Amino acid sequence: MKYETQKIAYNYFVVATLLFGLQVIFGLITGAKYVWDHDPLINILPFNTSRAIHINLLVVWLLFGFMGGTYYLVPEESETEIWSPKLANIQLILFASVGVAAIAGYLFGWSWGMPFLEQPTILKVGIVVVALMFLFNILKTMMKTKRWTVIQGVLLGGLVMLAGMFIFGIFFVKNLTTQYYYWWWVIHLWVEGAWELVAGSIMAFILLKLTGVDREIVEKWLYVEVGLVLFTGIAGTGHHYYWIGTPYYWLWVGGIFSALEPVPILFMVIDTLRDVRERKVEIENRTALFWAVGCAVMHFFGAGVWGFAHTLPQINKWTHGTQITASHGHFAFFGAYAMLNLTLIYFAVPKLKGIKTLKSALSLSALRLMVFSMFLMVLALAVAGIVQVYLQRILGMDYLSTQGFMTLWYAVFWVCAWGFASGVVLYIIDFFSMGKTAKS
Amino acid sequence: MTVSNAKAIFIWGTVVSAVIFLALTYDFHRKVGMQTHEMKLDERVVAGKWVWQKYNCNDCHTILGIGGYYAPDVTKVMSYRDRDWMSRFIKDPPSVWPAERRMPNLHLTDQEISDVINFLTWVNGIDTNNWPPKPMALVASQALPKPGEAVFKAQGCSACHMLGGVGGTIGPDLTKVGSRRSKEWIEEQLKDPKAHNPNSIMPSYAKLSEKDREDLADYLSGLK
Ligand code: HEM
Ligand code: HEM
Ligand SMILES: [Fe+2]
Secondary structure: OOOHHHHHHHHHHHHHHHHHHHHHHHHHHHHHHHHOOOOOOOOOOOHHHHHHHHHHHHHHHHHHHHHHHHHHHHHHHHOOOOOOHHHHHHHHHHHHHHHHHHHHHHHOOOOOOOOOOOOOHHHHHHHHHHHHHHHHHHHHHHHHHOOOOHHHHHHHHHHHHHHHHHHHHOOOOOOHHHHHHHHHHHHHHHHHHHHHHHHHHHHHHHHHHHHOOOHHHHHHHHHHHHHHHHHHHHHHHHHHOOOOOOOOOHHHHHHHHHHOOHHHHHHHHHHHHHHHHOOOOOOOOHHHHHHHHHHHHHHHHHHHHHHHHOOOHHHHHHHOOOHHHHHHHHHHHHHHHHHHHHHHHHHHHHHHOOOOOOOOHHHHHHHHHHHHHHHHHHHHHHHHHHHHHHHHHHOOOOHHHHHHHHHHHHHHHHHHHHHHHHHHHHHHHHHHHHHHOOOO | OOHHHHHHHHHHHHHHHHHHHHHHHHHHHHHHHHHOOHHHOOHHHHHHHHHHHHOOHHHOEEEOOEEOOOEOOOOOHHHOOOHHHHHHHHHOHHHHOOOOOOOOOOOOOHHHHHHHHHHHHHHHOOOOOOOOOOOHHHHHHOOOOOHHHHHHHHOOHHHOOEEOOEEOOOOOOOOOHHHOOOHHHHHHHHHOHHHOOOOOOOOOOOOOOHHHHHHHHHHHHOOO
16 A cells, blocks of 8 residues: 555445445345245335345445545555545445435335336435545546546546436436336446446556556556447447337347447456466465456356347347346346455455455455355356246246246255355455454 | 557447447437337326336336346236226235235325326337247247137136146136036126135126126136
8 A cells, every 4th residue: 555545445345345245135035035935024125125225235335346446546546645535534424324325215115116226316316426526536636646547547437437327317207118218328338338447447457466567568458448348338238228119220239239248358358367477576465366367257257158148139039037137137247346346355455454465265265155156046047047938938828837937946046145145254254354463 | 559559449439339329319219209109108107107116116027128027027917907907906916816926015096006007008008129029839839819818817817726737726727627617607606706605715707898708708618
């Protein structure tokens, strides 16, 4: 750690870690409702509420991680302290309060009712305020020295795009088709656009610092990767416009562009492995390295392979809105963004705590347990999805009877989810002990 | 490759894709009115859309294939359910459809129920490029469904009755009901289940039109 204000990041990582734990608890509750059809909580915490909390916590903890990462990265890239640490801390408290209000609200049935964007409008306004405080602080910091590195530029671009896209998810539109058209500007253009920029930039920074390869090489590849991400991903939004009341040509546009989306993700894997092979310095933080390589690979499988599997309209016609989607959603979010945040935390926290060489056996157990369990979880959901497509969409069996035939696979999913949760527990223990054994 | 080449890839990649996307977005706005028959989107439908959002129906159900996967997709629900069944169902789901996995009673007001049904009726008319697809097996067999079969589906009889291995177990299996019950007997059962069993929990279908009831009895008595 070179700059005092990088420490701001730590509190963001603490909140992210706690919310991650909570997200998984709500995942287990939501999943149980599939295993046992009879739901004893139906009037207190019905499926829609627990699902909303599960996916909101997911997005929020990832955003906390990204923000923490930004506060860690920008001082080093800009070679200056954060413009206002005080604003950064207020921003953290405000964001956490909005999050608590949203979740408490869902428990009382207060909802805006679009998936992922269930936050009532007034809380969305709060989120916009948080985003503006954050961007302002970051921009002010960057303006102090005006060192426009590519890593920093891509990060800023990604963050501005992230905040900007959210605007399209705030307004109530009378026409459901139009509402969903713009809903995807948030959901899709986040995970297959803005977030890839943020994640790509953070990953480039970590690899640069870990392996000591030339900045020029890292930055060149960063440009190519995010360029291809946006080229394929923007028009690739069309893979969500096949069946929602949009013109037929989207089957062509969405199909072709989104089929190319795995290409830049593959480049990222190659790039990561090359940086590691051609490292210029001995890698001190082996733990972060393992997480980084794991992330690159899982990102490729979850988003690239699992996404490609159902992105062509000929296939998506049958799989759209089934457990196949849930399988991909879990795999991609975990591989691309949960693992990125964990990589970031294992890279940054030791530096913040003054730990020189990190080789945490506990962390590696957590890594193995999470990756292995998640892989089994998404396989189980994929089998459930195949059963669903076959019985319901091909044979024409009704929805609920089909679900009966899927119960076994929901059970497998749920049992493996406990394995995943154990991995998360190990991680949380390890995270907080990195704080404790600090100065040793 | 130099950094400035890489930068050109970034800029041009982004610009080209964004231009295509924005141009098509413009075209979408020109066409969406026709494709979703917006002239039928009246204020009751809009009120119904808000009911749909307010109760967060979408985190259990998919609509247009998007949302939670816990409950049936409702995009085309109004092509196999009628208004009357819908309002009875939403008013008290477990009594109309006593499945194990159930929809909670969300305590909608009568006005809200009517609005949300208007909304789902409007959604049913959206041209979704033929999604959800017709089951391949049905297309292949080319069998013309009997009129009674449609009534059976629309009235949700399978909530309680098994037919061909599919359905609930609260009432008897109807796969071969024609071998033990006559058409007249079934018509009577539909009109007044209590006539055969005073403690029957099967709802009366006296409100169905004469024709629907006859079609239904015709269809069931033929199952032997
Ligand atoms: C980079 C990270 C990615 C993440 C986090 C992600 C996440 C998700 C999520 C959560 C959904 C479900 C949305 C919903 O309906 O609620 C989804 C849908 C989808 N994703 Fe991804 N995705 C990623 C990348 C990709 C890529 C690269 C492709 C294609 C090559 C892809 C193809 C699809 C398709 C086709 C659907 C629609 C599924 C359906 O029709 O139901 N995704 N994605
Ligand atoms: C203990 C582990 C977990 C369990 C049991 C679990 C369970 C579930 C369940 C039952 C749903 C609802 C799916 C539906 O609507 O039918 C869901 C949704 C979702 N979960 Fe999890 N989850 C777990 C962990 C995670 C993790 C670690 C992530 C990401 C890093 C994640 C991301 C998601 C996403 C993106 C969705 C929405 C999927 C979609 O719309 O297609 N979950 N989860
Ligand atoms: Fe997408």
